[in-house]
Amino acid sequence: MITFILRRLATGVAMLVTISITAFVLLNLGATDTARRLVGQTASAEIVARKAAELGLDRPLGERFFEWITAALTGDLGRSWQSGQSVVDAIATRLPVTLSLTIGAVIVSAALAIALGALAAGRRGWTDRVVQVLSVIGGAIPGFLIALILVLVFAISLRWFPATGYVRPEDSLGGWLATIALPVIALSIGAIGSVAQQVRGSMIDALRHDYVRTLRARGLPHHRVVYRHVLRNAAGPALSTLGLQFIVMFGGAVIVEQVFSLPGIGQSAVAATVVGDVPFVMGIVIVTAILVVIVNLAVDLLQGWLNPKVRLS
Structure with missing residues (x-):
């Protein structure tokens, strides 16, 4: 290892x-x-x-x-040419906002995608077709359009959530959840379809293996066979897709933050790129690349834990 x-x-x-x-x-x-x-x-x-x-x-x-x-290499990324602020400090104050959106979207996407993918694989027929259609529709709609629809329906019309603004969790946990709820949903809808399709395909292949017939012959309930044994063996490809979706959602957060006026790195990145603020843009590039490395390493470790063959390869 x-x-x-x-x-x-x-x-x-x-x-x-x-x-x-x-x-x-x-x-x-x-x-x-x-x-x-x-x-x-x-x-x-x-x-x-x-x-x-x-x-x-x-x-x-x-x-x-x-x-x-x-x-x-010493942790000094210089100072912003535009504001004169330390790049490390500027990113440190904005990155938690973007990460909270992305991590929240990953959690929501993983939970719903696994449930839908397992449901579609275990119950072939109209249920499977409905899940596939919803997955395609969710993946085809751009994230910014979903964000605008959510604002119009749930923030402006129903007034269930704030349309803009951000509340820090240390100030109010309920207020923080309310301000990130719609952005998280907007980010996660597109990813749910991709991960659900991957879970479905992997589980359908796994259900054809001999060990599944053996488990069923021993009298194990269907839900135990599917969720305890088949899902674990089919989780590898889904984890890879979810890791890629994390990177996609982190980039998509730039646009979603603009829609909801959130103080993440998205707004600052756009402004810094327009004026050519090299130190700040380089700082964002490096932080993003480090996050990609960490996510890929975490996915590889999880796959190695789930399937020892990955470690040997």
Whole structure:
């Protein structure tokens, strides 16, 4: 198991280095344009050049990258060119909002997808067809459109939830749940269909195995065979799909946060990208890449626990 984990960590580190180099090069291609956006389009060439020199944009790209990555390895991601705030502090205040949405959506998606997928696999017929149709419809509707519909119906018309705003959990747990309920639903609907289809397909294949017939011949109830034995053996592909959906939902949270006016990293990322705030955007890229590595490692460990063959491979 230790070798298994070390291999995954080495792959994650290599991915982080590749993403860092690629993102830094791409973000620094328009150094002059970045300086002009920061000082204003009407600024003179002298002011633009002075700003570029202040930010170090006149130095060689390799030198700037070495300086950035050396500081990043110590936990210093620099300061935002736009606000002057520490990038670490800025992300630390906004990331919990985005993570709460994404983790909540993953939990909701996993619970409903497993239930629907197991139901469709165990009860073939009209139930299976209804689940498949709902999965396709849920996956076809864009997340931002679902968010707008939820706002119109449950926030504006029924007034069950607030349309915008965010309450921190330490201030009011009930208020926090109310402010993230609709965004979590908007993020999770698309993922439920994909994971449910994967659970359904894996369970249908597992139900054809000889050990299932043996368990049934021993008189075990249908629900025990399905949920205790078949579901565990079919969980591997569903976990992989759920891990991918976490990454998709984390990216989708950028748009959902705009709809519900939530103070996550989405709004800040969009604003920083528009003005070319390289340190802040690089900070978001690195944090996102680290989250991807952690999620993939967690999925691999769960799959290795569920199926020892994964560790051997």
